[in-house]
């Protein structure tokens with residue numbers, strides 16, 4: 122069983138969680154200023170890395186809170202979880218050095 | 220509000236509670252009697268409301284069988300009390316939280332309680348609940364939303380050394396959850 126560390130509840134089974142896709146996507150401040158290509162890029166175009174990926178997760182069958190996680194898409198290992206609005210302490214660069 | 224003020228006897232989906240002798244598993248599964256439940260959402264609650272301690276660790280429960288409060292998340296509490304006390308308690312909580320943006324909703328008709336006890340009760344729960352229910356992982360006084368099989372439940376471990384659990388599920392899941400637990404307990408009793 123894969124355990125995910127909810128920032129509020131601690132380690133909990135994966136089945137209680139929902140993945141919400143890529144994290145840290147800022148909505149354009151003025152959408153009307155964007156052309157169709159830029160708007161569709163914001164809506165639909167996502168990173169699909171082989172390696173470390175920042176994702177939004179929701180502890181749907183637990184505390185119900187959204188949070189962010191760094192996950193390695195190769196090993197499915199969760200490197201870190203952190204609250205919405207925060208930045209992870211690790212990055213692709215720090216993990217490459219480690 | 221008529222419905223709230225003049226409560227009539229409710230027909231429970233699992234029938235009236237009756238105590239049956241535990242089977243070979245030693246696990247007693249008993250549908251709880253009708254009870255009032257309130258859900259409270261408030262971001263910055265302060266210490267307490269209506270003598271219920273809000274400022275407590277997430278995923279813990281306080282109180283006794285008559286009145287209990289479980290903190291299910293950073294801003295969410297589930298409160299259980301005797302059915303006739305619901306209106307008075309809701310009014311007191313609302314008065315204590317006056318001035319703070321909060322949502323207090325009576326969900327008595329949505330929730331159904333099932334009480335479980337017996338030394339092997341955790342084994343029956345683990346037939347469908349993926350949590351670690353050992354003494355370290357889920358000690359007395361724990362309470363959390365989780366899953367049992369395909370249904371979402373709130374699992375509460377009552378204070379006290381002997382394992383006593385309350386499973387709270389939604390009304391439409393009640394027959395499924397009850398049947399699931401009974402089958403799991405049967406399996407515990409008839410395992411090698």
Ligand SMILES: [Zn+2]
Nearest residue numbers: 127130180184
């Ligand atoms: Zn959580």
